[in-house]
Amino acid sequence: xxxxxxxxxxxxxxxxxxxxxxxxxxxxxxxxxxxxxxxxxxxxxxxxxxxxxxxxxxxxxxxxxxxxxxxxxxxxxxxxxxxxxxxxxxxxxxxxxxxxxxxxxxxxxxxxxxxxxxxxxxxxxxxxxxxxxxxxxxxxxxxxxxxxxxxxxxxxxxxxxxxxxxxxxxxxxxxxxxxxxxxxxxxxxxxxxxxxxxxxxxxxxxxxxxxxxxxxxxxxxxxxxxxxxxxxxxxxxxxxxxxxxxxxxxxxxxxxxxxxxxxxxxxxxxxxxxxxxxxxxxxxxxxxxxxxxxxxxxxxxxx
Amino acid sequence: xxxxxxxxxxxxxxxxxxxxxxxxxxxxxxxxxxxxxxxxxxxxxxxxxxxxxxxxxxxxxxxxxxxxxxxxxxxxxxxxxxxxxxxxxxxxxxxxxxxxxxxxxxxxxxxxxxxxxxxxxxxxxxxxxxxxxxxxxxxxxxxxxxxxxxxxxxxxxxxxxxxxxxxxxxxxxxxxxxxxxxxxxxxxxxxxxxxxxxxxxxxxxxxxxxxxxxxxxxxxxxxxxxxxxxxxxxxxxxxxxxxxxxxxxxxxxxxxxxxxxxxxxxxxxxxxxxxxxxxxxxxxxxxxxxxxxxxxxxxxxxxxxxxxxxxxxxxxxxxxxxxxxxxxxxxxxxxxxxxxxxxxxxxxxxxxxxxxxxxxxxxxxxxxxx
Numbered sequence: 001x002x003x004x005x006x007x008x009x010x011x012x013x014x015x016x017x018x019x020x021x022x023x024x025x026x027x028x029x030x031x032x033x034x035x036x037x038x039x040x041x042x043x044x045x046x047x048x049x050x051x052x053x054x055x056x057x058x059x060x061x062x063x064x065x066x067x068x069x070x071x072x073x074x075x076x077x078x079x080x081x082x083x084x085x086x087x088x089x090x091x092x093x094x095x096x097x098x099x100x101x102x103x104x105x106x107x108x109x110x111x112x113x114x115x116x117x118x119x120x121x122x123x124x125x126x127x128x129x130x131x132x133x134x135x136x137x138x139x140x141x142x143x144x145x146x147x148x149x150x151x152x153x154x155x156x157x158x159x160x161x162x163x164x165x166x167x168x169x170x171x172x173x174x175x176x177x178x179x180x181x182x183x184x185x186x187x188x189x190x191x192x193x194x195x196x197x198x199x200x201x202x203x204x205x206x207x208x209x210x211x212x213x214x215x216x217x218x219x220x221x222x223x224x225x226x227x228x229x230x231x232x233x234x235x236x237x238x239x240x241x242x243x244x245x246x247x248x249x250x251x252x253x254x255x256x257x258x259x260x261x262x263x264x265x266x267x268x269x270x271x272x273x274x275x276x277x278x279x280x281x282x283x284x285x286x287x288x289x290x291x292x293x294x295x296x297x298x299x300x301x302x303x
Numbered sequence: 304x305x306x307x308x309x310x311x312x313x314x315x316x317x318x319x320x321x322x323x324x325x326x327x328x329x330x331x332x333x334x335x336x337x338x339x340x341x342x343x344x345x346x347x348x349x350x351x352x353x354x355x356x357x358x359x360x361x362x363x364x365x366x367x368x369x370x371x372x373x374x375x376x377x378x379x380x381x382x383x384x385x386x387x388x389x390x391x392x393x394x395x396x397x398x399x400x401x402x403x404x405x406x407x408x409x410x411x412x413x414x415x416x417x418x419x420x421x422x423x424x425x426x427x428x429x430x431x432x433x434x435x436x437x438x439x440x441x442x443x444x445x446x447x448x449x450x451x452x453x454x455x456x457x458x459x460x461x462x463x464x465x466x467x468x469x470x471x472x473x474x475x476x477x478x479x480x481x482x483x484x485x486x487x488x489x490x491x492x493x494x495x496x497x498x499x500x501x502x503x504x505x506x507x508x509x510x511x512x513x514x515x516x517x518x519x520x521x522x523x524x525x526x527x528x529x530x531x532x533x534x535x536x537x538x539x540x541x542x543x544x545x546x547x548x549x550x551x552x553x554x555x556x557x558x559x560x561x562x563x564x565x566x567x568x569x570x571x572x573x574x575x576x577x578x579x580x581x582x583x584x585x586x587x588x589x590x591x592x593x594x595x596x597x598x599x600x601x602x603x604x605x606x607x608x609x610x611x612x613x614x615x616x617x618x619x620x621x622x623x624x625x626x627x628x629x630x631x632x633x634x635x636x637x638x639x640x641x642x643x644x645x646x647x648x649x650x651x652x653x654x655x656x657x658x659x660x661x662x663x664x665x666x667x668x669x670x671x672x673x
Contacts, residue, residue, distance in 0.1 A: 198389035201356060206403035207377045207454065216402075220393045 039274035060274035079258060079275075086255035087282055090238040093176045097184045097233050098226065100177065105188035106218070110197060128182060136175050136246035143171035143247075167249045175247040180236045184229040191225025192218065227294040231287045238283055255279055305489040306367035306380060306457035307332045308353060313362035315348050315514075322348040323359070324514040330492060330507075335484050337493040337501040340511035341537065341671065346494045347462060348514075353492065354383045354460050366458060381458045382451035386466060388443055390435045396446055397422070397431030403454040421449040424483070441472050448483060458490045465500060477503050498538050502526065510534045512669070520574065528571045528663070535570075535589045535663065537671035542592065542634050545667070548584040556580055556664045558588055561632055565606045567662035578666060586664050592623065594661035595636035598654040607656045610634055612647045626653070 005013045040056045048054065064083075067076030104124075108117045127135070142148045143165035150162040165171045195218060203213040219226070244254030259279070262272035291298065308330040315323040323345040330336045338346040351357040353364055355376035364371045371379060382403075391399050398405070400421050401414040409417075422428050425445035427438075435443060444464060451459055461480075465473045481504045484491045495501050501508050502522045509519045510533070518530040529535035536543060546560035554569040554577050567588050569577045580586060596602040610626035613633070621637045622644055628634055636655065638644065647653065 196387065196389060198385045198387055199391060201376070202383070202385060202389035202391075203402070203406075205354060205356075205376045205381075205383045206406065206450070208402070208406040209377075212406055216394075216405075217391055 035273040035276060038270050039277050041270050043268045043270045060271045061278075063271065064275065064278060082253045082258055083255050083278065083282075085252070086238055086279075087286075089173070089176075090234050091286075093173060093237045094230050094234045096173070096177050097181060098230060101181060101184040101188055101229070102226075105185050106192055106214075108185075109189050109192035110195065110200065124182060124185065132179060133242045133246065135179070136243045139171055139175045139178070140166070140246055143174070166247065167251075169249050169252055172244060172247040172249070172252065175243045176237050176240060179240060179243050180233045183232040183236065187225040187228040187232070188222060189225075191222040191228075195221045223294045224296045227290050227296045231290050234286055234290075235283045238279060238286075304380075304455065304457050305333045308458055308490060308492065309363075309365040309368075310349070310353075311363040311365065313349065313352060313359045313364065315345070315352060315357065316360045321345075321514045323352070326362070326514075326516055328509055328516060328519055330490060333488050333490055335481065335491045335493065335504055335506045337495060337505040337508045338511055339495055339498055339501040339508050339538070342496055344511040345514040346496075346511050349511075350383070350460050350462055350492065350494050353458070354381050355379045380456055381460055382454070382456035383460045384447050384451050384462065384464045386463045388447040388464065390443060390447055390450070392435050394435070395431060396427070396433050396435060396438065399435065399446060400431070400449045400453055402450060407454070417453060418449075421453060424452075424486070425449045440468050441476060444468065444476055445479070448480070452487060456489065458492060459484075461491065461493045463495050463497075466495075466497070473500070480504060502538075510537060512537070512671075524571075524574070529589070529665070530571055530573065532587050532589070532665050532668040532670050535587075535665065540592050540635070540637075541589045542595070542636075543670055544588040544590075544632070546586050546588050546664075548580045548582055548586055548664075550582060551580050555659065556586075558586065558664065560588065561629055563608045563628075565608075565662060566659035567606075567664045568660055570663040570665040578664070580664065580666075585667050587667055587670075588662055588664050590657050590662045592635050592637040595634070595655050595657045597638075598656040602656055604656040604658040606659060606662065607654060609652055609654050612649055612651045612653060614649075615644055615647055626655075 008016065039060055040058070041054060042057055042059060044051075044053060064076060064079055067073055067079070104120075108120055112120065130138075140147075144150070145162050145164060145166075147165075149165070150159075153159045154162065199217055199221075200213060203217050208216070239256055240254065241256045241260060244252075244257060248254060255275070256279070259272050259275045262268045262275060310326050310328050310330075313323055313326040314321065326345075326349060338349060340346050348357065352359045353366075353371075355371065355374060355378075358372075366380060376383070391402065394402070397415065397418040401409075401418045404414045404417060418431055419428070422431055425448060427442060427445060427449075430438070430442075435446065438446065447464065448459075465476050465480075468476060477500060480491075484504075493501070493504065502525075505522060507519065507521055508525050510517045510525060512533045518525055518534045520528075525534060525538055529538065532543065535541050544558075544560040544565075546558040546565075549557040549559050549564065551557070551569075556567050556569050558565055558567060565588065567590075569580060570589075572578050596604070598607055608628065610628045613625045613627050616623040616625065618637075620640055622640060622642070623635055623637045624644065624647055625633060625635045634655075
């Protein structure tokens with residue numbers, strides 16, 4: 001602590017400490033603890049809060065599993081279905097994202113000359129100056145029943161009648177994959193860039209095929225970057241709201257949409273909090289699984 | 304199995320720049336052959352052309368008589384050892400060594416057997432399970448050699464693999480490399496800018512400058528009978544004198560330089576022929592520092608001159624004495640450490656002598672250092 005003050009001077013040191021403490025305590029710890037506590041309390045009108053009815057209860061978590069008391073089903077199939085669908089779709093989107101970004105990142109890091117790589121990075125970044133909602137609507141125009149893609153396909157005679165991309169959720173998957181592409185590419189690019197190019201040549205010289213070189217040398221080297229990209233993309237995809245609202249089919253719900261409904265439309269903050277905690281827990285479990293799978297430590301992920 | 308390597312009129316261009324210019328040389332089966340030259344002379348380019356990472360703009364690479372055009376590095380009977388070794392840091396030493404077998408689908412048991420054999424060859428038995436970073440610099444060097452030898456290549460290519468080691472280890476590895484080459488009996492092609500490495504290990508040396516071969520020959524010939532001023536000054540130390548030919552008698556050339564007249568021998572144009580000069584030619588005469596002596600009763604050779612002592616430099620086994628012949632010309636000679644040099648104080652005039660047999664006359668040309 002003393003050396004920290006000595007190194008940075010009193011002014012900057014004090015600023016750092018206040019900023020970090022404020023960030024951690026006020027913006028992360030307190031709101032999340034409040035949410036956690038709220039999720040275990042009944043949904044009461046303001047007058048009754050803090051009264052004798054305001055006790056800790058598992059009612060919201062029970063609702064997620066068993067549904068409302070008026071329901072005839074044994075379990076809350078709708079909400080559980082949305083939850084499972086959200087998690088699995090998010091995993092699928094993460095995998096598609098990885099398969100899509102790995103070649104691009106490898107090309108940028110190891111194949112392209114530095115100028116071409118820079119141009120590619122810029123052209124990847126610029127579309128993200130447009131906000132997420134606008135990008136989603138743009139995709140909706142592309143994928144709509146009488147949208148650009150259908151018009152082209154019909155115009156060239158490939159199909160006779162329009163494909164309903166929105167109902168098939170193709171628009172949703174595309175939108176979600178595209179939304180967080182940079183968060184996959186940059187960790188991968190960083191990891192791949194630090195790979196010594198001679199290693200690739202050495203493997204080739206020893207007779208290795210391109211596939212095996214990637215499997216044995218490149219991917220093991222980049223695994224921290226892969227884990228980092230996958231966890232970020234997964235978390236953000238599972239927690240996305242704007243893209244699913246705009247692009248999902250009328251029958252598909254994203255779990256965040258349920259959370260949003262509980263908070264905003266049904267004015268049931270406790271249940272919204274409980275559902276948020278469930279999503280957070282699933283995300284954390286996913287991160288831990290990724291770390292286990294790739295045998296990386298948390299320090300390596302954030303590198 | 305060992306193969307010869309033949310380069311036929313190889314040129315490599317990058318835009319207008321010639322990295323290699325019309326290089327032709329035949330490297331014999333089982334030979335330890337070095338390309339020696341300053342950095343940027345094109346030696347690494349040639350090595351990449353032989354290994355297949357680079358296609359020559361013109362000319363052919365033949366390995367064992369077979370044209371290698373269109374054959375990738377993974378299909379050539381060559382193995383390359385990289386300057387930074389490029390060992391795989393996430394694999395064990397054994398996995399590194401057996402990688403070339405793994406990619407060929409050799410079974411785990413056979414891979415282990417071969418890795419153990421090679422570990423024994425490089426005196427690292429029982430260390431196969433270690434990670435690469437747990438080994439010392441010299442051990443890593445040997446692992447890189449073992450990895451390259453695992454598939455029994457016909458030609459081993461080495462791209463300055465010793466340059467990262469400190470002097471003592473480098474000297475030890477030279478002897479070891481040579482011993483390994485003798486044991487496995489395959490062709491070694493070695494790239495270096497260090498003439499000590501080239502001369503101690505090689506059967507033959509090719510000296511390169513600016514993409515072209517200056518001279519190909521045995522270590523003795525390259526040192527004692529340089530064909531060009533570049534070779535004379537790049538390999539070992541040399542005193543160059545800009546001179547004019549006064550008269551020629553067979554290979555004995557009488558020259559004039561800075562008011563002195565010397566007798567010297569006409570240099571070789573190639574292994575068979577000497578250069579022929581005529582009166583009035585502008586030439587360069589070279590005399591090595593170890594061939595100049597202080598004149599006394601025991602040392603009286605056919606050339607003598609006087610110069611003023613400038614500095615005496617201590618180099619361990621040798622002492623280098625720098626002298627001024629006149630305001631422009633410096634000359635140096637060296638004596639063994641045991642020789643008493645106390646009398647050679649600054650500005651003292653000394654009389655020096657050297658033999659016309661050791662002095663070589665070559666046509667004017669580029670020097671390695673100015």
